[in-house]
Amino acid sequence: RKEVEQDPGPFNVPEGATVAFNCTYSNSASQSFFWYRQDCRKEPKLLMSVYSSGNEDGRFTAQLNRASQYISLLIRDSKLSDSATYLCVVNPTSGSARQLTFGSGTQLTVLP
Amino acid sequence: DVKVTQSSRYLVKRTGEKVFLECVQDMDHENMFWYRQDPGLGLRLIYFSYDVKMKEKGDIPEGYSVSREKKERFSLILESASTNQTSMYLCASSSPRRGGETQYFGPGTRLLVL
Secondary structure (H helix, E strand, C coil): CCCEEECCCCEEEECCCCEEEEEEECCCCCCEEEEEEECCCCCEEEEEEECCCCEEECCEEEEEECCCCEEEEEECCCCHHHCEEEEEEEECCCCCCCCCEECCCEEEEEEC | CCCEEECCCEEEECCCCCEEEEEEECCCCCEEEEEEEECCCEEEEEEEECCCCCCEECCCCCCCEEEEEECCEEEEEECCCCHHHCEEEEEEEECCCCCCCCCEECCCEEEEEC
């Protein structure tokens, strides 16, 4: 079983739609969670951290369910510029605290 | 603004060649990482370093070595390139003092081994 699992998609949604991505992680001791965004042929960049209480940044909402070992990202009012691959990222803490484990990503295309 | 640069965007090498991939960061970060990214497999950690001359194996170190002689520079070496090392290679850095676990990535090197 992969340490971090994501639905690869692709998700094709019209502009203005709401879309949600899910991610599960296998290590129950994991402490830190993130969503990174990777544009086509570019490097990953941090989108947002995920806190236990859930957090929101504009149109983006991230939530964590520790009991189910599940992380989600909700994008409201999708824009064309949201088209990218979204990577779920976990600090597993089983190894060095400096390491991160990346999911293989969920591809989103927002259509005009 | 953090800047991580990699020596080449695209590289074509032949099987058996020695390949050097260089990464430089300008933010005085302690930690540096080398990943490879392949379709369907995501980013996999090859090696990382948390200090000058220190290195630790990641998940897939076989066929690779690294060097960190200066804090800002982390090199990935393929001693004898093979076709299964064709991939996108990404370097990243982070600092436990600033931003904690956030990793900042370079633009990547697409390596083709023929």
